[in-house]
Amino acid sequence: MLKERKKTILDEIANIDANEQEGALSFDLAVQRAVRKGELEEIIMREEIHWRQKAKVKWVKDGDCNSKLFHKVANGRRNMNFIKFLENESGLVLDNFDSITKEILHYFKKLYLSHPGESWRVEGIDWSPISEKSASKLDSPFFEVEIYNAIFQLDRNKAPGPDGFTIAVFQDCWDVIKDDLVIAKVLSGRLRGVLQETIHSTQGAFVKGRQILDAVLIANEIVDEKRRSGEKGVVFKIDFEKAYDHVKWDFLDHVLEKKGFSSKWRKWMRGCLSSAFYAILVNGNAKGWVKASRGLRQSDPLSPFLFTIVADVLSRMLLKAEERSLLEGFRVGRNRCRVSHLQFADDTILFASSSEEELQTLKSLLLLFGQVSGLKVNLDKSNLFGINLDQNHLFRLALLLDCKASDWPIWVFLWEGILLLVDSGIQ
DSSP states (O other), X not given: OHHHHHXXXXXXXXXXXXXXXXXXXXXXXXXXXXXXXXXXXXXXXXXXXXXXHHHTOTTOOTTOOOXXXXXXXXXXXXXXXXXXXXXXXXXXXXXXXXXXXXXXXXHHHHHTOOOOSOOOOOOSSOOOOOOHHHHHHHTSOOOHHHHHHHHHTSOTTOOOSTTOOOHHHHHHTHHHHGGGOOOHHHHHHHHHTTHHHHSOTTBOSSSTTOOHHHHHHHHHHXXXXXXXXXXXXXXXXXXXXXXXXXXXXXXHHHHHHHTTOOHHHHHHHHHHHHTOEEEEEXXXXXXXXXXXXXXXXXXOTTHHHHHHHHHHHHHXXXXXXXXXXXXXXXXXXXXXXXEOEEEETTEEEEEEOSOHHHHHHHHHHHHHHHHHHSOOBOGGGOEEXXXXXXHHHHHHHHHHHTXXXXXXOTHHHHHHHHHHHHHTTOO
């Protein structure tokens, strides 16, 4: 333990200092004190790195000391997250650490377990595949400068794995380990460069050249124009249930194939996904390992882009329904352009008429998409907003959709997710 080692070194230095007070210090003791002081500096530095990571305080800089502030932040966060009691699905309250751990492990094993069954496919939509040139570029050989840039743009104090090694280790030991590094950050950089070819313009996030705040402004203009027109309509803000965790790998592979990605690239993606193991932290202790068979890893740089590719299928399905006049959407602008939806990463808002028939079609499409992709809509957390509608009419439509009828402004709900994206530096 660092704490015990630090105490031992301090005691040795104190004894040497005491000997020096009594008389001349021998050469060997002087060398020993210098070595111990070097070891002490290293331990103090490691302590600061440990507490900095544990506190998750990003504004700590290299020169800041290992002060009480960071200990309070880290311990306060640990106390807040400490689980003393847990109620399971049967309503039984668990107060024993072992039973709580067992229940939590059971929950996550179930969460990341892919249920056996027939793999679904989607046909008859415009996939907008990437060009052959882009597909070839994606799986071309890796260059040292590409990996170097990916490594050195990362935060030195972050630890990407459970071994505790920070990015600083990879950066400082670059000359030794550079030949063994091919990371998800490099793959995500390549993928981001081609997304604009295949992701529809209704998606405002994670696509090169697009700004998520632009999509917010567009949504605001659409709603304002609808209000001024006096026409009736609804805005449906949907919430995906455990969005990243429920993506079906077979469906993602099917979508990548349809969008023109090579078999080599798809194999790489399957490798990145299937290698995922999760150690579950229960009250600060890693307990057990969970092997995933579905879902995208949180904080993996590839995950937002892969999710965007899956979510684009919903967009294409909605556009196909528009073509067949099954969805009316909102008519906006001088040319009365039709808009049925906008996407903001994993947030989607839908624009529809107040027709019960259209909303029933919309609900059916969402249920179908959830079945094939794994991205099921959590209707209990989804919100329906009315435009030029009385409350009774809005409540009837919300009942049809099994969601909540909500008051304006919608931006309270919409901005919540977007501000998190911007604050975390994704956009």
